[in-house]
Amino acid sequence: MAASLFLSGCWDRREINDVAFVVATAIDKAGPRYRVMVQIPLPGQMGTLGQSGGGGTSGTKTFYVDSAVGDTIREANSELQLAMSRRMSFAHMRVLLIGEDLARVGISPVIDVNARIPQNRLTAFMLVVKGQGGSVLNADAPMERYPAEMIRELAGTQTMKNPRRIRDVLHALISDGLDPVLPAISVVKTEPEGEHDAVSTIRVAGYAVFRGDRLAGYLEGGAAEGLLWAMNQAKNPVITVKPPKGEGKITIQFPQTDASLRVRMRQGQPVYSLRIRATGAVIENESNYDLAAGENMEVIERTAKRVIEQEVYQALAALQHRFHADPIGYGDALHRQQYAVWRKLRTHWDEVYTKVHTVVDAEVQVENTGNVREPMGIPRKELTE
Amino acid sequence: MNKTTRLRPLTRRQDPASASRSPEDDPGKTPQQHASQAQAPSGQGQEAERGAWEERPLAPRLSENEAALRELFCDCSDVVFRKVRVPDTEWLIVYIDGLVKTDDLHMHALYPLLFEDPEHPDVVRSLDTVLQMGLSVSQVLEVHTLGEAVERILSAHAVLLMDGQTKGLALNIVNTNRRQVAEPLSETVIRGPREGFTEVLRTNTALLRQRIRTPNLKMVPFTIGTQTRTQVVLAYIEGLADKKVIAEVTQRLKNIRLDAVLESGYLEELLRDSPRSPFPQMQYSERPDTVAAQLLEGRFAVFTDGTPFVLTGPITFWQMLQSSEDYYEQFWMSNAIRWLRFGFFLIALLLPAFYIATITYHQDMIPTSLVLTVAAARETIPFPALIEALIMEISFEALREASIRLPRTVGQAVSILGALVIGQAAVQAGIVSAPMVIVVALTGIASFTIPKFNAAITIRMLRFPLMLLAAVLGLFGIVLGVFWIAVHLCSLRSFGVPYLAGVAPYRPGELKDILVRAPWWHMDARPWSYAKANRRRMPDGLRPSPRR
Incomplete structure (x- = not known):
């Protein structure tokens, strides 16, 4: 046992103050090489102790951003290290950002380094940045202590039920009949009253759809919502419907959603049926439509059902015809459910995919109208039945 | 009324196994029991030194005995010799002042000797009659040798010798005026008896x-x-x-x-x-x-x-984490508290080591925001984590020791100094980091939750080697250290009973008083590890229920 003390291999004692914790890496294309930008919070500037009032000295940022170019990501990191007095540690890297240009030429090469070294966590969130990947790392993002934290929180709370992590991308890349999809973010200016008060911040701007490992395009708005519905990744989706009678609109939120994809064979062709179940609540009714009256709730549910189905069809159209990408896993579903057919179709699946038909059936249930049933603030006699 | 125990003559030389008996023998015991429970001989050197006079039987002449005793107790100012002259004979009372309750001695020994009962004028003329009728002392032993007489005198008896007799009487009139039974200071409980043992x-x-x-x-x-x-x-x-x-x-x-x-x-x-x-x-x-x-x-x-x-x-080891109150409070609460102790036992042993290991080796294991907070707190600290931890832990131990030794009035000052100087000033001066202060404080509190003080000291001591191992080898070192401790605990025996009995060796029945404290109606068996002779504590089915 005494011997085992000395046989333990490398001695890697490092004081916490000799470590630079990389919290985000952004990788961009720089000609044929890579530009790697890292974000490192500066603990000394974060004002936790002894400094009254907290929040670092005004004018100094609480984080540090630097970038370097290299043939590989590791090489770029080594370049970066030459300008850092503290050893970079990637164990706390929570977000991996891919610049748009790099995404278009393929993300497979950059994933390797994240899977190869155990220090790197495959649970880090992966996002595509519209424009230069590094741009978001220099945003003000005053809501969190450093932009990487903001991106992490955005990815975790504002995107999908299961936010995309590096391992999900790996899974999609390796699987037959499944393409990756990643949330896209971009830097925007806030819109406070005065122009000069505006700061830059980061927002989720749709979803980057990949075909293989290459960026095929972005889905935004209703189509993006439709994609999430179809992937069963919609997180607290909100839809706004126009009631059949009266004026104004009603907004419904669906905390419980579920989607299942079945594939059946009809006349030798796979036909998909996508069943969506959603249970939600009316969160705003600015119309004069009386939800309490008669069958009106059922009417609204049917309207919502159509809206959801519409969004999904919109997404499917884009995916099948514009991007030729399969983030929902149509191929994967066929593979699992109709293996014999899949074996026949797999060689020319890409062509088949663009032609398959999908029947979307949403089952909407609105259980709750909040604290009130009739629209508030509208006299009863003005309500439409 | 009077009860007498006849002591057989001392036979230390011949039979070491049945040598001198404790003076406080239970009167009800049979001689056979005495023989089997007697005490072993003392060191040989002392033996030879004492043996010369110890074995000497009491002489028939009182003056001879008195001279021998006076010689033995020469320069012992606390030994009192009191000679009583009664018609026809002489009495000598020897005792140690302070050990004997003199009031009782006066009332029950001196008085009957000096003032003879007119109805029985001859009582005081013989030792046997005195013993039977003259003394109102409940426990009286006979002594036959000088050694016995000395031993009785030294163990707070008053020895009564009579001229012309080769035996004496040892009267048990112990001065019980000592510290009263009071609340035990080292083991306080909220619910439970308030009596504690005394020095007697x-x-x-x-x-x-x-x-x-x-x-x-x-x-x-x-x-x-x-x-x-x-x-x-x-x-x-x-x-x-x-x-x-x-x-x-x-x-x-x-x-x-x-x-x-x-x-x-x-x-x-x-x-x-x-x-x-x-x-x-x-x-x-x-x-x-x-x-x-x-x-x-x-x-x-x-x-x-x-x-x-x-x-x-x-x-067993598990007793270290049990308190008598566990058995008096309702079992849900006792269980919760017992588990609290288990948790804090681990904290007391491992927390500083774990802290050192994680912040010097395994920063990956700490959540990002915590690692940044710790890094921020340590930004200005000039020492490596181990040195910082040692400074704090050793000052804490010193503080604890100082507050125990000092008189209670000064103890206050120590805690103020400790809290102010070490706790606050050191952090503000940037010499130690606040997280380290928290770790040390938590460890200190954790070690105080261990009910047995001697076990708590052991844990506190073991934490230092673990800290060193953590600083040199990280978690690997902690694992080594814990492994070593576990192996050691498994090999320990207390009077032949495995130290971890119940868990290792595994005896499921005993777990109900180790991992949990089962309700009393469920603890129908005694722990098998010690109570081998009679396992059942009570019959089954004692659980109260509305209908049986």
Whole structure:
């Protein structure tokens, strides 16, 4: 046992103050090489102790951003290290950002380094940045202590039920009949009253759809919502419907959603049926439509059902015809459910995919109208039945 | 009225096994029992020195005896010789001032001797008649040799010698004016008896006897210490305690040849199975209820005169994390508190080591925001984590030690200095980081949650090697250290009982008083590890329910 003390291999004692914790890496294309930008919070500037009032000295940022170019990501990191007095540690890297240009030429090469070294966590969130990947790392993002934290929180709370992590991308890349999809973010200016008060911040701007490992395009708005519905990744989706009678609109939120994809064979062709179940609540009714009256709730549910189905069809159209990408896993579903057919179709699946038909059936249930049933603030006699 | 115990002549030389008896023999015991429980001979050197006069029988002439005693007790200003002259004969009373209750001596010995009863004028003329009719003292022993007489005198008897007689009487008129039975200071409880042991052996055994009223509660006397002649009593319950264990502890007690026993700790170190282990192998307690409970589980207790701390054994590791109150409070609460102790036991042992290991090796394991907070706090600290931890831990230990030793009034000042200087100023000056202060404080509190002080000290000590291992090898070092401790614990025995009994070796039945504290109606069996003779505590089916 005494011997085992000395046989333990490398001695890697490092004081916490000799470590630079990389919290985000952004990788961009720089000609044929890579530009790697890292974000490192500066603990000394974060004002936790002894400094009254907290929040670092005004004018100094609480984080540090630097970038370097290299043939590989590791090489770029080594370049970066030459300008850092503290050893970079990637164990706390929570977000991996891919610049748009790099995404278009393929993300497979950059994933390797994240899977190869155990220090790197495959649970880090992966996002595509519209424009230069590094741009978001220099945003003000005053809501969190450093932009990487903001991106992490955005990815975790504002995107999908299961936010995309590096391992999900790996899974999609390796699987037959499944393409990756990643949330896209971009830097925007806030819109406070005065122009000069505006700061830059980061927002989720749709979803980057990949075909293989290459960026095929972005889905935004209703189509993006439709994609999430179809992937069963919609997180607290909100839809706004126009009631059949009266004026104004009603907004419904669906905390419980579920989607299942079945594939059946009809006349030798796979036909998909996508069943969506959603249970939600009316969160705003600015119309004069009386939800309490008669069958009106059922009417609204049917309207919502159509809206959801519409969004999904919109997404499917884009995916099948514009991007030729399969983030929902149509191929994967066929593979699992109709293996014999899949074996026949797999060689020319890409062509088949663009032609398959999908029947979307949403089952909407609105259980709750909040604290009130009739629209508030509208006299009863003005309500439409 | 008067009860007498006839002592047989001392036969120390011929038969060491039946040498001198403790003066406080239970009157009800048979001579056979005395013979079997007698005490071992003392060190040979002292033996030769004392032997010359010890064996000498009392001379028929009082003056001869008096001269011998005066010579032995020369320059002993506290020994009182009182000669009483009555018609036809002379009496000599020898006792040690302060040890004997003089009021009682006057009333019950001197008075009857000096003022003869007109109805029985001859009473005082013979030792036997005095013994039978003249003395109103309940416990009187006969002494036959000089050695016996001296031993009685030294153990707070008044010895009565009569001219013309080759025996004397030892009157048990012990001055009981000592510290009163008070609340035990080292083991306080919220619910439970408030009585604690005192320094007087007889008071202590009486406190125990009050709780266990069965003739099966045996109290075997020993005299240990060639100089101090300290009275020691081995108590156990016949029929519950393992006979082999009792034989073993009797043998070990007989083998002790210390010259002095001033506290039960002297005995503890000589009774242990593994003398070098840092872990306590006997438990001590100031609480009669705790000792009673231990005896009822088949353990034994060793009372030592002059200390309120009674040793019990055999013990297991789990006892270190149990308090007597566990058994008095309702079981849900006891369980919660027991688990709290388990948790804080681990904290007390491992937290500083774990902190050092994670912040110097395994920063990956800490959540990002926490690692940044810790890094921020450590930004200005000039020392590596280990040095910082050692500074804080050692100052904490010093602080604790200082506050124990100092008089209570000064103790306040220490805590103020400690809290202010070490706690606050050191952090503000940037010499130690706030997280480290939190770790040390938490560790300190955790070690105080261990109910047994000796176990807490062990844990506190073991934490330092673990910290060093953590600083050198990280988590790997902690694992090594814990592994070593675990191996050591598994190999420990307390009077033949495995230290981790119940868990290793695994005995599912005992877990209900280790991992949890089962309700009393469920604890129908005694722990198998010690109470081998009689496992059942009570019949089944005692759980209260509306209808049976």
